[in-house]
Amino acid sequence: MTSSDTPLRVAIILIGNELLSGKIQDENGHYATRRLRALGASVTRVSIIPDVQADIVDEVQRCLRSNDVVITSGGVGPTHDDITLECIAEALGVDCYLEPQLEALINRYFGDRVTPAHMRMATIPRGSALLEAGENTWPIVHTESVYVLPGVPEIFRAKFEALAERLRRGQWYLRSIYLNVDEGAIAALLLELERDHGVSIGSYPKWRGTDYRVRVTVEARSPDQVNAAIAEAAQQLDPTVIVRVDDPLGTTD
Amino acid sequence: MTSSDTPLRVAIILIGNELLSGKIQDENGHYATRRLRALGASVTRVSIIPDVQADIVDEVQRCLRSNDVVITSGGVGPTHDDITLECIAEALGVDCYLEPQLEALINRYFGDRVTPAHMRMATIPRGSALLEAGENTWPIVHTESVYVLPGVPEIFRAKFEALAERLRRGQWYLRSIYLNVDEGAIAALLLELERDHGVSIGSYPKWRGTDYRVRVTVEARSPDQVNAAIAEAAQQLDPTVIVRVDDPLGTTD
Numbered sequence: 001m002t003s004s005d006t007p008l009r010v011a012i013i014l015i016g017n018e019l020l021s022g023k024i025q026d027e028n029g030h031y032a033t034r035r036l037r038a039l040g041a042s043v044t045r046v047s048i049i050p051d052v053q054a055d056i057v058d059e060v061q062r063c064l065r066s067n068d069v070v071i072t073s074g075g076v077g078p079t080h081d082d083i084t085l086e087c088i089a090e091a092l093g094v095d096c097y098l099e100p101q102l103e104a105l106i107n108r109y110f111g112d113r114v115t116p117a118h119m120r121m122a123t124i125p126r127g128s129a130l131l132e133a134g135e136n137t138w139p140i141v142h143t144e145s146v147y148v149l150p151g152v153p154e155i156f157r158a159k160f161e162a163l164a165e166r167l168r169r170g171q172w173y174l175r176s177i178y179l180n181v182d183e184g185a186i187a188a189l190l191l192e193l194e195r196d197h198g199v200s201i202g203s204y205p206k207w208r209g210t211d212y213r214v215r216v217t218v219e220a221r222s223p224d225q226v227n228a229a230i231a232e233a234a235q236q237l238d239p240t241v242i243v244r245v246d247d248p249l250g251t252t253d
Numbered sequence: 254m255t256s257s258d259t260p261l262r263v264a265i266i267l268i269g270n271e272l273l274s275g276k277i278q279d280e281n282g283h284y285a286t287r288r289l290r291a292l293g294a295s296v297t298r299v300s301i302i303p304d305v306q307a308d309i310v311d312e313v314q315r316c317l318r319s320n321d322v323v324i325t326s327g328g329v330g331p332t333h334d335d336i337t338l339e340c341i342a343e344a345l346g347v348d349c350y351l352e353p354q355l356e357a358l359i360n361r362y363f364g365d366r367v368t369p370a371h372m373r374m375a376t377i378p379r380g381s382a383l384l385e386a387g388e389n390t391w392p393i394v395h396t397e398s399v400y401v402l403p404g405v406p407e408i409f410r411a412k413f414e415a416l417a418e419r420l421r422r423g424q425w426y427l428r429s430i431y432l433n434v435d436e437g438a439i440a441a442l443l444l445e446l447e448r449d450h451g452v453s454i455g456s457y458p459k460w461r462g463t464d465y466r467v468r469v470t471v472e473a474r475s476p477d478q479v480n481a482a483i484a485e486a487a488q489q490l491d492p493t494v495i496v497r498v499d500d501p502l503g504t505t506d
Contacts, residue, residue: 020296021286037274045303079437079440115438115441118437183332187333191332191333202270
């Protein structure tokens with residue numbers, strides 16, 4: 001049992017040479033990051049790695065060591081560079097097997113045109129579970145804490161939404177305070193607020209097109225923490241530098 | 254001395270909690286990836302990590318082990334979460350010192366308003382070098398093979414371009430072949446081409462809005478390799494599935 005005050009730790013691994021050769025700009029990492037934050041999670045890292053067995057195995061093992069959940073994107077098609085499923089099996093120390101339900105789906109879809117390459121998509125790590133994915137007939141393969149999603153953005157998003165509620169735990173609260181001051185002048189105060197109130201502070205300077213010079217964000221798992229830190233900031237700052245404070249309290253979404 | 258036939262291996266580390274909380278979508282990773290490819294490099298990984306000391310130190314060390322160059326983005330401002338420079342020093346096993354040229358720049362810029370927080374920006378790993386950055390007065394700090402760039406996209410891009418030519422080595426060549434066929438039917442051929450010709454093959458299915466179903470890309474360090482692999486593909490494929498072949502040879506840019 002984990003309290004909802006402890007955010008779910010999630011790592012995202014984006015797999016594909018095309019992302020590292022600049023051919024394709026990833027969309028899935030930011031999509032999942034933003035949605036996971038709204039679901040109360042902490043995304044601890046996003047890695048873009050190539051279709052290389054050693055890299056994938058190593059990254060999955062490394063991410064599993066310090067996260068509750070790992071989400072992968074890409075490398076689940078029929079071609080020679082689609083090796084995500086076999087690498088996850090290796091990372092977990094299990095073998096792969098031809099899963100009958102997936103095999104039947106592939107045979108139904110491809111009929112006479114089925115090739116051994118297609119069957120690689122149905123060859124999954126021993127111990128995997130299949131999650132229904134709403135409208136889509138192809139299920140989400142997951143194994144222990146690893147969810148294996150396809151790289152094509154529209155399918156990635158549909159699959160992500162199909163499993164999103166399983167990942168919801170607690171909530172982040174956020175308020176911002178907008179200041180007309182140089183970041184360097186408030187650095188000590190921000191550190192103090194973070195330490196005294198157990199909140200996460202972000203500091204975002206802007207140079208153009210805004211009526212403020214720094215936006216300071218205050219985030220925590222409880223509204224009280226956020227409000228207390230904002231109140232202290234407002235008290236300690238020179239009132240003339242405060243442009244405005246976000247009110248009421250928002251969530252990170 | 255390294256031959257231009259061996260691509261420079263580069264890892265990119267994007268540092269900042271704001272990238273992992275979904276507040277800001279990274280732009281620098283894709284920019285650098287695309288430009289590095291055009292400069293002939295192999296980007297081996299892109300990591301988005303938080304402003305956490307252990308994570309940054311670990312990632313820098315890990316990337317240095319298997320790359321020629323590491324580029325970092327972010328974490329170089331004056332606030333408490335700007336810890337990139339001190340983490341790089343720790344990763345390299347050196348200490349930090351207040352660099353006189355940077356100290357003078359900061360004093361000149363901030364004058365009376367300078368704070369100890371500002372001086373953190375001038376406190377850099379022992380053994381660092383300063384690279385002129387064209388129009389910008391603030392130089393690029395680099396140390397051994399680590400180039401430390403700021404996270405603000407417009408400044409990141411300007412700094413990147415100021416050092417780009419130092420990273421040029423050799424060139425990638427690319428041709429594409431567009432097919433009306435299911436990926437699964439050509440998986441074995443693609444693997445064979447990759448093995449026989451020492452080329453990198455990419456396979457990109459499309460479902461909508463194109464006159465082909467799969468784009469196959471063939472890339473290598475020499476035009477001859479690419480042309481030989483394309484010729485063999487054209488010979489082995491059923492001519493009726495070939496929609497067209499890119500001609501002439503292009504670079505990856």
